[in-house]
Amino acid sequence: MAITAQDVxxxxxxTGAGMMDCKKALTEANGDFDAAIDLLRKKGQKVSAARAxxxxxxxxILTHISADGTNAKLVxxxxxxxxxxxxxxxxxxxxxxxxxxxxxxPADTDALLALNLADxxxxxxxxxxxxxKIGEKLVIQAYENITAEKMVSYIHSNGKLGVLVALKNVxxxxxxxxxxxxxxxxxxMNPVALDKDGVDATIIQREIEVGKEQARAxxxxxxxxxxxxxxxxxxxxxxxxxxxxxxxxDNSVSIAKYLDSVSKGLTVSAFKRVAIG
Numbered sequence: 001m002a003i004t005a006q007d008v009x010x011x012x013x014x015t016g017a018g019m020m021d022c023k024k025a026l027t028e029a030n031g032d033f034d035a036a037i038d039l040l041r042k043k044g045q046k047v048s049a050a051r052a053x054x055x056x057x058x059x060x061i062l063t064h065i066s067a068d069g070t071n072a073k074l075v076x077x078x079x080x081x082x083x084x085x086x087x088x089x090x091x092x093x094x095x096x097x098x099x100x101x102x103x104x105x106p107a108d109t110d111a112l113l114a115l116n117l118a119d120x121x122x123x124x125x126x127x128x129x130x131x132x133k134i135g136e137k138l139v140i141q142a143y144e145n146i147t148a149e150k151m152v153s154y155i156h157s158n159g160k161l162g163v164l165v166a167l168k169n170v171x172x173x174x175x176x177x178x179x180x181x182x183x184x185x186x187x188x189m190n191p192v193a194l195d196k197d198g199v200d201a202t203i204i205q206r207e208i209e210v211g212k213e214q215a216r217a218x219x220x221x222x223x224x225x226x227x228x229x230x231x232x233x234x235x236x237x238x239x240x241x242x243x244x245x246x247x248x249x250d251n252s253v254s255i256a257k258y259l260d261s262v263s264k265g266l267t268v269s270a271f272k273r274v275a276i277g
Contacts, residue, residue, distance in 0.1 A: 044132025
C-alpha cells in the first residue's frame with residue numbers, strides 16, 4: 001500500500017524516530033502502525049547490539065536525597081557524545097529513571113532496569129527504544145543506593161561526576177556544609193578507600209613492591225628496604241584514603257580531624273564517587 005507523508009509524520013510523532021526510519025518501517029509493515037512500531041523497537045535492539053562496544057563518555061549524573069536525609073540514590077545515565085547528552089528525550093528518560101528509583105527503591109541496577117515506567121514498558125525497553133531513535137549506545141553506567149544516619153550528595157559543575165557521602169555520629173548537629181566539603185574533596189582527590197583498612201590487599205602489596213624497588217634503585221641497603229617501603233606505604237595511605245587525606249580547605253588537618261571539629265565523633269561511614277568519561 002502507498003505510504004503517505006502524513007502517515008510517516010504520524011508515526012514520527014508517535015515514536016520520535018527519524019523520518020526515513022518511519023517510512024521504511026511503515027513500508028515493511030504494510031501501513032500497520034503497531035507493526036511499524038515493533039519494527040522500530042527491533043531496530044533499537046539491533047542498534048544497541050551493534051554499538052555494544054562503543055565508549056559512553058558523556059551523559060548525566062542525577063542524585064536524590066530522601067526527605068529525612070537518610071537515603072541517597074545516584075544514577076549515571078551515559079551516552080556516546082555530548083550533543084546527545086543534551087537532547088530532551090535523553091534527559092527526560094534519565095529523570096524518569098531516577099523518579100522510578102525513588103518510588104520503588106530497587107536494590108541494584110538489574111532491579112532498576114526491570115522497573116516499568118509510565119508507558120507500561122520497562123526502563124530497559126525504554127533505553128533500547130531511545131537507542132534506536134538516537135542511534136547511540138545508551139546505558140545506566142552506575143546506580144548507587146545508600147542508607148545512613150545522614151546522606152549528602154554533590155554533582156560537579158560538568159554534570160558528569162557525582163558523589164554520595166554517608167555520615168555517622170551526627171548527634172543532632174548541622175552537618176550539611178561539612179558533608180558538602182567532604183563530597184567536594186572526594187570529587188577532587190578521588191580517594192581509593194575510606195581508610196587504610198579499606199584498601200585492597202593487592203594495592204597494598206603493589207605499593208610495597210614499588211617502594212622497595214624505588215629504594216633499591218636509590219642504592220639503599222637490602223636490610224632497609226622493607227622499612228623504607230612501609231614508610232612509603234604510610235604516605236600512600238595519607239594521600240589516598242579519605243579520612244587520612246589533608247583537608248583541601250585547610251591542609252593543617254586531616255578529613256577525620258576536620259569532621260571531628262565540626263561535631264565530636266562525626267565521621268564518614270561510606271562514600272561513592274561516580275564519573276562518566
